[in-house]
Amino acid sequence: MKARHKRFGFLLVGLVVLGAAAWLVFNALGNNLSYFFSPTEVAENKAPANHVFRLGGLVQPGSLERGEKLTVHFDVTDNAHAVKVAYTGILPDLFKEGQGVIAQGRMGSDGVFVAEEVLAKHDENYMPPEVADALEKGHDKGVADMAKGNKPL
């Protein structure tokens, strides 16, 4: 066996061991590396009850209520469960009903999540407004057609 074959062998074994170690570490950490909890996880009591955590999901359309001064109330949903959120402060520009948000705060005793910070989460789609409009119209038409009993294309 040549010296360089031996070195290559060491290198390969080293990388495999390293990869296995990394895999074990990340397996053990599991969900702890997640930046936020979903409303379903909150409903299943997986989120910490007594200290600060982040809640992520979509702002339920129609749930946004502006209270006094800068206080807002809205529901964060993952389409399975929803959590009521109260927040006082300035919302990011992208904040909108139907838009993804991540709120940091803690659960109140009344079941309302009191947020100290609200961040907007946007998706990975980029397109001009005309295309977005066309897509929405196509979607609405498809929904209307389904309601009429026609099969969508």
Add this chain to the structure above:
Amino acid sequence: MGGRLNLYKFSSPATFYPLAGKIGKISTLIAVVLLVIGLYMSFFVAPTDYKQGEGYRIIFIHVPSAWMSMFIYLVMAFWAGIGLVFNTRLSSMMAQALAPTGAIMTFIALWTGAFWGKPMWGAWWVWDARLTSELILFFLYIGFIALQGSIDDARRADRAGAVLLLVGVVNIPIIYFSVKWWNTLHQGASVSVTEGSNMSTIMLQAMLIMTFAFWAYSIAVSMYRVRAIILEREKDTRWVSELPEIRR
């Protein structure tokens, strides 16, 4: 047989030195042309985004630099591995030459990301998996440069640096898949090999042109840098003393 011969021929610093100069010149030209086209498309041709307005245009710098930051690391690790196994001088020099470019690409990705995050997310920085692992990549680059610089003997510096590079490779898939494996504030990938793209065509074209521009830039500067490293390390050899630019 021919290919094999060529490979060994160009693994010698003396023969690679003039070739690196040529590649550097051509890449510089390509980088300038592509950058002009790419920037023009980014600012004037690509349409406004339906949700983020004009602010999304930072993607044309952010994504290419982030891709390059990961890709350059993989290339460096590849050269480091070759250098360890075959004891070739040139491959270690290549790894060393690429490091500052990789570091600056990582820095640009983090910096533009902060400028993008503030208006869209509402925060300059969050400790989510994608941002944190990219920051670790930046530290890996800085650590490699510092480690190489702190060891006087070039061959020992190469070996120490190579081990660090190879250990750090584990971070690259973590960066890339972080948005898939965990809930992150950072959105998922807009462009992927398996799933195509979630961008309108003209936006994607502008971004790819910018990526190739960054690519050509990285090749150009690393070629010039590897020439400087070759001269420095081989300064006592005869072929260097016979170079016209040295004799002058």
